[in-house]
Amino acid sequence: MFQPVFISFSLFAFDGDFPHGAGWYVGFTRLIMALFGLLAWCSLCQWIDDDQRELEIADGPMWNMIALGTGALGGLLLFMAPWFWFIWFLLMMAMAVEAKLYANLHNSMIRDTSLHLLTPTHFKRLGEKYLRLNFSPGQGVRGRNIPVMFVGKRGGAHNSDSAKFLSKAEESVGYQLALELIWNAISMRVTDIHLEPTKDETMVRFRIDGMMKAQEPMERRIGDSVLNILKVVAELDITEKRKPQDGSFQARILNPDKPKSGGRLCDFRVATSGSVAGEKMVLRILDQSKAISSLDDLGLRPKIRDQIRVIVGAPHGLFLVCGPTGAGKSTTLYASLHEIDRFTKNVITLENPVEYAISNTTQIEVNAKSGKTFAGELRSVLRQDPDVIYIGEIRDKETAEIACQAAQTGHMVFSTIHSNDAVSALARLIELGVDPSVVSNSLSGVLGQRLVRKLCPKCKEKYTPSQEALKKLNFPADRIKFLCRAAGEGKEDAENACENCGGSGYRGRTGVYELFVITDKIREMIESKAKPNIQQITQEAIKEGMTLLFTDGLRQVIAGDTSINEITRVCK
Ligand SMILES: [Zn+2]
Structure with a gap:
């Protein structure tokens, strides 16, 4: 005998008195409970997904699948099976068990017990918060x-x-x-x-x-x-x-x-x-959230920024950044690395220590204590067919020589060196023992830099500088009506100290720069002497358009971003 296939849509009102007539086939209570189940399921999935990402749980995707799967299966059964309330109850239980199991995992990863979930304390806290219950009369919040x-x-x-x-x-x-x-x-x-x-x-x-x-x-x-x-x-x-x-x-x-x-x-x-x-x-x-990722964020003059782009984008050469400790040298080089197409080029960094993670880059930590020196690591890196190499610091003859050789043999090399100004970095390399002709042939440019504090926009004050002071700084006296200075400087402890800067008068920092580009003329000047004449080379570089650190800083003073005191302090 032919029997029609009968699927019991248990969500709909099959209470024996089907049909009700007039098209009203939906059991209202069941529909609401089903919707409630759906909402509970969505929030559970959302919570597990957010939380597993936040805690970087290795099995996160599995938990997502379990949560999604339970709900989907339960929902399907809710529609298909004839025992609505039984399935509904089962589904709720399954979700509760799942939430508890996941909460246990969550709690095991967080040490601060006050942040643990689905524990008696957590329920108490929820009760206090939502039901205005008071479980601990006369007692403050723990810790x-x-x-x-x-x-x-x-x-x-x-x-x-x-x-x-x-x-x-x-x-x-x-x-x-x-x-x-x-x-x-x-x-x-x-x-x-x-x-x-x-x-x-x-x-x-x-x-x-x-x-x-x-x-x-x-x-x-x-x-x-x-x-x-x-x-x-x-x-x-x-x-x-x-x-x-x-x-x-x-x-x-x-x-x-x-x-x-x-x-x-x-x-x-x-x-x-x-x-x-x-x-x-x-x-x-x-x-990590403060890592600078672009040359545009460094406060460079547009001209210098474009020149750096040309230098770092070249297929080979040596680009050095110099300045004292804490002058933001590695930040500049990180930003330069971001200029490079790291998908098509093999970029390797040697750092001590690795400060910020850069995607698509092999970052190697150098540690002299465990025998990993810059020079030693650099040798092994060169065997890994790199296009761009970032060396944390050049401070010995060996590293300097390998870096120069690498730059001459088709690699782009970035590094920092300890020297006061850009042109002196050249002398420093030669002092370390590298042959002047090797230096002149490998070096493409040196960026000298310092960080200056920016005036706090909330409390900086304008003042009219004296003509004399302006003349001393070589400022166009007729064009400058006022400059800015830190009003609160030295009043950190005052009661009405500015909140934005804590009374220091400054907030945040920006860079001042000088870029020394090695042109053919300068190359000749380096090679012609065993010891380069720094003064002569500086003169030539200025003639070719280099602005010195202090001059670059005055641009920020005129813009009202920093004070003369600050530039003078930093560019001594
Ligand atoms: Zn302030």
Whole structure:
């Protein structure tokens, strides 16, 4: 006998009295419950997807698939199977179990228990928040919620010993203060944190825009425990307090306004060393979100920027950036690397340490302690058929010679060198022992640079400079009506200090530059003498259009971006 295939659309009202008539076939309660299930499913999927990305969970995609799959299967059954309420209940249970399993994974990756999910404390907090219940009368919120989490070493969690130690230390004053220290530093745009012990206190100093600023000191006992926590986080040996050590860790910085956004990761380089008074520590903060990726963001004159583009875009040559420590040399070279098509070219960097990650680039960390020197690594890199090589620093004869040879044999080489101005970098290379003719044939250009602090736009003040002062600076006196200066300078502690700059009068930095391009004429001048005549070469370079650092800085003074004091301080 032929029986028609009967599919029971259980979502619709098959309560025995089908049809109702007039086309109203939908069970209203069931429809609403099904929609509720759909919404719950969507939010679960969304949450798991966001969260697994934020925590960079390796099995993230699998969790996504499970979440999607459960819902899809449940939904299908809801429509197909005749037992609506049974399936609906099963689906809810499945989602709850899944949420709990995922929450366990989530919790295992976050050390701060106050951020753990689906725990009794979490439910209590939710109750307090949404139902206005008070579970802990007369008691404040546990600890201060500092939006910083220690993550561990770059690309990995802590080893089990440190993890154990840290989970025990979590509630300690030292741990909370370490988090607070990091958070304050990040909020104040600090690049380096210095912790220096004296007899009774631990001094805290921040480097902001290149300037050291003393902070409130800590009691020595507390300072020592903060130092210990940070040593464990960076996986240093806490029993060793004299010998210099270095390490690193990452911390996740959450945005307190958007606690769900996941925040961003910051790298910290830690260096400790013993002093008479005790162990001191310097933390260098490398905020990946502040990495500059284009020459356009460096504050270069358009002419210099275009000249650099030509130099770094050439198939071979040596491009050097010079200046004192902290002059932003590596930032400029990172931006130059971004100018290069890293898909079609083989780009290799040798750095000490690797500061920022660059996509499509082989980045190698040089570490003299473990026998990886610039020169040694450079030799092996040259065997890997590179097109562009970035060498962190040239400071010995061997590296200098290999770099010059590489530049002459069809490679584009970028590096930094320690010298005061662009033309002196040339002399420095020759001093290191490279033959002048090799230098002249390989070098394509040298960029000298400094970072100057920018005036705080909120509190800078205009003033009319005297004609004399203008004349001294070679300014067109008739065209300049006013210049700007820092009003709040030296009034950091004043009560009405400007909030935007913390009373320093400056906020942020920009570069001043001089670009020395090696032309044929200059090449001849270098080769003609065993020791180059720096003065003569500088004169020639200026004749060919080079603007000196100080002159370049005056452009920023006229624009009102920085002050004469600042340019003079930096370009001494
Ligand atoms: Zn200000």
